[in-house]
Amino acid sequence: MSVTLMIEILVAIAAFGMLGRSAAQTNWRDSSVGNILGFGVAALILVYLCYVYFYTQGQFMRWLIQGVVIAGVLGFLFKKLGEFVGTQGTRKLFRSMPVTASFGILVILTYAIVAIFAPWIAPYGEEQVFEGVFNTLPGGAAVGGDDRFPLGTDQLGRDLLSRLIYGARNTVGIAFVTTCLTFLLGATFGFLAAILGGWFDQIVSRIVDALMAIPQLIFALLLMTAATTIALNMAADGPVSILFGLVEISGRALVTIFMVIIIAVLDSTRVFRLSRAVGQNIVVMDYIEAAKLRGETLLYLVFREILPNAYAPLLAEFGLRFCFVFLTIAALSFLGIGIQPPLADWGTMVRDLSQFINFAAFVPLAAALPLMAAGAIALLTIAVNFVVDWMLHRSSGLKE
C-alpha cells in the first residue's frame, strides 16, 4: 500500500468524522478526532482481514481468523447458557459479563475438566511409545498422517493428543498448586506486615526487596540447578521418604517439588507487595480498630476482617500470577530443568518439537507440531487474562 493511499484514507476518515460531528446530535459529536480516527482504522483492519480470509492462500492466518470467530461464538453461546441456567446470582453475573470473560471461563472450565479426567479422555498413555511412527503429521491419513494419531506423534513415536491432554494435568496442575502456595506465603506475610508494622514489616520487606532485586528467571535457574543436584544426590540410593516417612517419592518427583517451592517463594514477593499495600489501606479502617479494641487475635484480624475486603484485588492478582507461574514452569521445562521427562509437559513439548518450525515453508502442517503445545499455553494465558480483566473491572466498578 503506497504512502499516498494511506494519507488519502486517513484524510477521508477525518473528513467523515468532521461531518459526523457537525451533523449528529449524540455522543459522536463530543468525541475527539482521535477517537473517530481509531474507529476508522478499526473498520479498515476488519475489511483487510476479510480480504485476507477470502482472497489469499495464507493457511495460518485463516485458521487464526476462524479461531477468533469460533471463540467469539462459543463465548456468546456460553454466556447465553449461563443466563438461563443456574442460580439467581450466577444468572445475574452472566448477564453483566462481556463475551470475552465468558469465553475465558469456558476455556478454563474445559482445561480443568481435561486435566482432571485426563486418563479417561486420552486415547493412549502419556509415556506409551509406538513403533515406526516418528513425527507423524497431524490431520490423519488424508494429509499424509496416521488415522490412529489425529494430532500426529513426536520424535519418539508418542501420541501428541494424549501428551497434550496429560500435559494439561501436569503443567496446569503444578502451576495451580504453585500459585496457591505463592498466595498462602505472600498474602499471610503481607497482611501481617500491614497489621504489625514496625520491625517485622522492616525485616520481611527488606528480604523481599533483596529477592526482587535479582532477575527472577535467572535466579530460578540458579536455584533449580542446585536443587536438581541435591535432589538427585538424595535419591541416589532409591526413593526418598518425606513427611516423616509417610510418603516415598522418586528423585524426579523431588525435583518437581523443589521447583514448586522455589517458584512459589520467588513469586510470593510480588503477592507480598500487593497484599501489604491493600492491607495497609484496610488496617486504618475503624472496624479494624474496633476489632483490635475488642481484643481479637491476630489470626482473626487477618482472616476474618482483612481478607474478605481484599478478595477482589487478590483474586485478580491470582489470575495474573497463575499465568506468570505457568509461563515460568513452561520456560524452565523448555530449558530442561523443570518438569522432568517422560512426564508430558507443554514447555518440554515445545522444546522437543521446536525444530519443525523450520519446515513451515515446505510442509505447513509440520510446523503445527510445536505450535499446538504453544497454542495450548497461549490460549489458557489469554483466557485467564480475559477473566481477570473482567474481575478487575467489576471490583473497581463496585467501589462507590
Place this chain on the structure above:
Amino acid sequence: MSDQLVKVRGLKIEGRSDETWNQIVNGVDLDLNRGEVLGLIGESGAGKSTIGLAAMGFTRDGCRISGGSVEFDGIDLVNASAAQKRALLGKRIAYVAQSAAASFNPAHKIIDQHTEAPVQHRVDNKSSSEKDAMELYRKLRLPNPDEIGFRYPHQVSGGQLQRAMTAMAMSCRPDLIIFDEPTTALDVTTQIEVLASIRDIVEQFNTAAIYITHDLAVVAQMADKIKVLLKGDEVEEADTRTMLTNPTEDYTKSLWAVRSFLRDQKPAPAKDAVPVISVENVDGAYGPVQVLWDVSFDIHEGRTVAVVGESGSGKSTTARCITGLLPPIGGKMKLDGQDLPLDYRRRSKDQLRQIQMIYQMADTALNPRKSIGEIIGRPVEFYMGLRGSSKRKRVDELLEQIELDPKVYYNRLPSELSGGQKQRIGIARALAAEPKFIICDEVTSALDQLVAEGILKLLARLQDELKLSYMFITHDLATVRAIADEVVVMKDGRVVEAGPKDEMFSPPHHAYTDLLLSSVPEMDPDWLTNLLQERGTDNIGDAALEKMGGQ
C-alpha cells in the same frame, strides 16, 4: 441582556444503579436572576448537589438528564456540545466544591491553579491574572495576600484554602457560582470568615450564586431565597425571611424544629461517688510530638460529658488515649476506681468490654463484607460466649433496642443501609458488649439533622435504660446543648474550661469558649451582619484565634 440568568424547567435526572435507571430528580423548576443567591437545602439524597451541577449542564458519572431544560443566559445547556460548554464553564459559570483540600491539585501552587482558567479562556494573561489573584485574596481577607498564592495547598489551612478556592472561582468574574457545601468541613470559627468573605465578594461583583447546604442557619445568612428539596422533589420556595418565619409545608416545619431537642441537665453526682472513668493528668504524644498536656476529667455513671473543641484540639486523641490505642506518655486512668493499664493490649477482656466506642464515619466503622447479624453477633459471642440460637436471640434484642426490625435487617450488608441506620448498627455493636462507658466520636456530624436528632434521642433513651456513661466528642455546640450534662472545652491539647452544662452556656466564659459559642450560626438572617459589626471584620476566624494565642 435579560435579568434572568438561569432558567430550569421540569428538570429530570436519572441515576444508574443495579443496571436500571432510577429517577432521582423529578421535574424541578429553578429561576435565578443576576446577582441573586439561591439556597438549596435538603437532606443527603434530596438531589441538591445533582440539581446544582445540572445548572452547569453537567451530571456526575452514572447520571443523565432525562428531561426538562436548562437555560443559562438563553443558552440551552442540555443540548450544548462539549465545545460550547467548555467555553462557558470556568469562565461564566464556576464551581466551589465541598472539600477544597481534596479539590486542589497538591502538586501545583495555588496561584498557578488560579491563573489556569483565565489563561485558558484567554480572558487575561498570566502575569496580570496573578496580580488579580492577589487583589482577590486581599478582598477575601486572606493573610499575606501577595505571598499566599505561591504556597502549595498543604501549606495553607482549611479555611484559607476554601477562600482561595472561592477566589479561584472568581478569577474570570463569572456570572454564576455554584457553592456545594463550602463550609461543611470547617470548624465554626473558620466557617464565619469563609461565609463573610463569600458574601462580600458575591455582593461586590454582583454575581449570582447557588448555595447548596444542609445547614439551615448557614443558608439563612447567605441566601436571598431558599428552595427546600426532598427526595428529588421541590417542597417549597420562598425568600429567606418568609421561609424562616413562616414556612408552609410540614416537612419544612420539621426541619426548622430539629434543633428543639433538649435534655435537662441531671443533678450533680454525690460527692463521694466513684467515677466510671477518671482521666488524671494525661499527656499524649504521636511519636516525639506531644499533642496532649495534663488532661483531667471524671465521668460518672449515667452521665454525658461532652468534649468540645475545633479540629486539632486533641478531642479524638484523648479518646484514643482512653481506649489505649495511643498509650499516654504520662498520667493515669481509672475504671471504676481501679487502675487501668495504659496500653489496650495489657487490658483484660473485661476491661476492654467495659469501654466501647462509636465512630464518626459509620461507613468505615462497619466491615462492608459482613452482614449486620455477624457484626453485632461477634461481640455477643466474643464477650458473652453465646452461640447458635441464644446468640441470635440476643442480636434480635439489640436490633429491637436500636429500633430496627431484626427480620428485615439481620442478613443485610452495611452497604444496604442508610447513613443513620449504619450509625444505629454501630451503637448496637457497642451495646452488645454490655459496657458501662461509651465513647461517641462525632457520631452525628456526618448525618443529616433530622437523622442526627433521632440518633441523639436513641442515645439518651439508652442512657436512661442502661445507666450508660458517655464521653461525647463533638464540635457542634447545638448537639452539646441538647445532650450533655457536663462540658469540657479543649484547645491545642489542653483543657481550657470544664463544668456543668448550665454554667458553661451562661456567662461569664473563658475567652475561647466565648468565641466558640458566638461563632455558632443562628437562624436569624441578620446574625452574621450583626456579629461582624459587633466584632469587626478583622476579628473573626483565624485572626481572632491568633489574638487569643497572643494573650
